[in-house]
Amino acid sequence: MPAPLTSTPRADGYGMPAEWAPHSQTWMLWPERPDNWRYGAKPAQAAYTAVAEAIARFEPVTMGVSADQYENACARLSAGIRVVEISCNDAWVRDTGPTFITNGEGGLRANDWEFNSWGGLTGGLYQPWNRDDQVAQKICNMERIERYRTEGFVLEGGAIHVDGEGTLMTTEECLLNNNRNPHLTRAEIEQRLRDHLNIDTILWVPDGIYNDETNGHIDNMACFISPGQVVLAWTDDETDPQYHRSRQAYDYLSAHRDARGRSLSITKMPLPKPMMQTEAEVDGIDWAQKAWPRRAGERMAASYVNFLMVNGGIILPSFDDPQDDIAASILSDLCTDREIVQVPGREILLGGGNIHCITQQQPLA
DSSP: OOOOOSSOHHHHTOBOOOTTSOEEEEEEEOOOOTTTSTGGGHHHHHHHHHHHHHHHTTSOEEEEEOTTTHHHHHHHSOTTSEEEEOOOSSSOHHHHSOEEEEOSSSOEEEEEEEOOTTTTTTTOSBSOOTTGGGHHHHHHHHHTOOEEEEEEEEOOGGGOEEOSSSEEEEEHHHHTOTTTOTTSOHHHHHHHHHHHHOOSEEEEESOOSTTOTTTOOGGGTEEEEETTEEEEEEOOOTTSHHHHHHHHHHHHHHTOBOTTSOBOEEEEEEOOSOOBOOHHHHHTSOOOTTBOOOOTTOBOOOOTTOOEEETTEEEEEEOSSTHHHHHHHHHHHHOTTSEEEEEEOHHHHHTTOOTTTTOEEEEOO
16 A cells, blocks of 8 residues: 655645546545435435436546445446445545646646544534545555645545636635634645645635535535636525625625636526425434434525536536526536536435535546
């Protein structure tokens, strides 16, 4: 088993490319834990399958699956999707998998972030998380990719977005939360991001989506769609607790420039109507003392911003809401060279995230 590299990506000339750069494949992990996914995760498995099949129209997909679920996943997924055995605690490869980095000369490496289940013992979503913390290493070993391990620095892939030109966007709500890196100052966190992602400018959006159990991941709130172009989750309803969050983000981004000195063009992406967990949905989840409780009537952090850019396409969650078509139209206008494919997202949302959260792109070196 190769040891992690002891230098930093920036020192070695590696950085994180934008999501719209060409991919070699997309990674996913198969859901199965019954204390997070209702009815033995069978509805979630159908939802993940739909996402995987949608992505597979554009690029290869690899699905990591536990030994117990290997045959089941192989039977449910089409033959073109590679299924590999990877044990994990839950199915959020955006946060537990590697963040891939390139050097522009054919080199591909990865960051293996320390993972603590979105908060460790002070707000984390489940225990244990030891297998999730091994996912990045397993993927790197499988692909024979060298990695940088960030011991002492907790980060999730969903907490960052980059434009591939030196700018990173994140939220204060997440990265400055005491349940991630309480021993580090803001300046020290910024230096870790610069060293490991080779970026120069950090945009600190104050907060993420209301009631987001990841403590406000940026990938549910705002993202780069191209250099200088940001899509921001938005509501015009001033009585909605999300309104203040979106307004603050808009005002902040409007007042700042990216690493190339550009003012940002911000497109407001309307949110679906507030979505609540139902009694029937919650009733199908196993109770467990060390897992995040699901409660009927609790608002979920639904957002169209949680989409994935793939080679020639965008995989966008839909919510059986009138805003579904509007969201697709907005992205179609912004990305005229990409096909917009909508996949139902409620079942994934019930587990705490959406399409971007359950996928991780591997860039073409």
